[in-house]
Amino acid sequence: MSHPIAIPARSVGRAVAAMLRRDRWALAGAVTIAVLGLAAVAADLLTAIEGQDPYSYRTEALDPRTGGPAGALGGVSGEHWFGVEPLTGRDLFAIVVHGARTSFLIGLAATLVSVVLGTLVGAAAGYRGGWVDRVVTWTADVFLGFPYLIFMIALGAVVPGHVSRPLLLVLVIGFFGWPSIARIVRAQVLTLKKRNFVSAARILGASPWQVFRTELLPNLWAPIIVVATLSIPGNIGLEAALSFLGVGIPPPTPSWGRTISTAVDWVSTEPMFLFFPGIALFLATWAFTVFGDGLRDALDPKTDVRR
């Protein structure tokens, strides 16, 4: 629907800085991303300061009668900042910050996969036109409507067990993400290829790959950055959803989705066990969404939704 206009890569940084000064929502999103990202990077340091880790069972922090955390608010204390997990007593703060690492790594890596795929496929379709374009557009339409979550759930069962699950998640989530990026890139290349500098390069004998590298790509960064940022929350959500359903990140690697899934059974008695991973997941997807929205408004004035 939206066709971002061409903005040279040079000014992207300046446009983002201007946006952060002007747009309070985008700033809030950026700050949240920074905080969560920092927590993910420094997860080991933070849990070392707290004196906990996400794997050790601490049954002494549990109430022996119920199996739930001892103490109020899910066992929140100076020792366990976010309380502990029911039945195991594993430290919830450690699970949440290490879960941030899982979420961000998979979300970002999957986005990278779909950006690379989508850019190459979209540029090829826009530049070559003809049957290449028709096949790509058609395939993208099929992919966009495909019940991919069901496919991903089923795929998890048929892929042999020795294939690393995080890698599988990255590849599968990334693979299903290319169509939205290819669409934007294709639309952009369609307008770019009519411009004189692209024609000139072609007439001078540049190969399609050279045209792509030196003429098209520098003009594609702005729309690619916008659509990539906006697809990160979806990818983070997908990983969490698959883990929630029990076919994503296998235990004991911390994952927000899987912890939330465990929290389903405790929601009536231990709401705090749901609250911390839940709010972390919500904040992560929300932050990327508002930041991406702001980015789009800043780089493409036409699609401004807020004014």
Next chain:
Amino acid sequence: MRALKFTASRIAGTLLVLLVVVFVTYVVFYLVPSDPAQLACGRPCTEQNLALAREFMGLDDPWWRQFLDYLGGIVTGRTFGVGATSIHCGAPCFGYSFQQNTDVVTLIGERLPVTFSLALGAAVLWVVAGVGAGVLAALRRGTAWDRITLAASVAGVSAPVYLVGLLGILVLGFTLDVVPVGGYVPFTDSPVDWAWHLVLPWLVLAFAQAALYLRLTRAQMLETLGEDYIRTARANGLPESSVIGKHALRNVLLPVVTVFGIDLGSLLGGAVITERVFSMPGLGGLLIDAVNQRDLPLLLGCTLFAAFLVVLANALVDLCYGALDPRARLT
């Protein structure tokens, strides 16, 4: 004539999509991974049993032959094995679960009413609520209502469906104790109980999507209101209700219909997650059980069945689009 050609070309396109989807899914599920016979063989799995299972399932044929058999099964049904021990799977045969000794379509048929009730109700709810709130937000642009709905919609887009579900269970189910928090009552048992048990799941599944539709509708409405034909309609003295309700809304609905077609696939995914939250015995449960038991024919059948549903529903949406926008029929 033109309408007929439009319909015919859409049906041909749909059949092609279905064929490609079956082919790709079949290849991914049956040829890349581990041996389905090994999984279905049971314990103890002797060399002899394995060979028997392989022959029974038709796995000793070349892969293209297996695929054609599968394809043929969808159209005419198929029979596994020969003689007294043979198993017949009637058309449309999406496969046979050797672990549950039932054909896949029967298994899906048992669960489908649950998923359908959930998905259809939620879809109606989100389109009506999303479009309605979006139109209101566009008309009251810049007011507190506009700002609140927009902020809420960003939150709605970001909140995963199971989080909203658990929040709903917590607030409406346990704290206020107004609605049931899980389970499913068949429509034929008691329509009232059926709807009552679905209220919360409907709201939950519709929430995130309604937020998306709100944003889409609002943006499209704002753009449409700036068009010349709207000014003309107003200048001609048409009442505002007719300008908005008849002239603008039709244009606003076009992208909504397009996005709705795309969203049907994720609607099914969302339904699967919602079912897990509210412990409803739908397709999602069947799928997760199949994953845990490594029931390959059932997994393949479920995936293909879901894909078929979505592709067919998309074809319907396409035809609706043609009815809504005469320009689409020319292409």
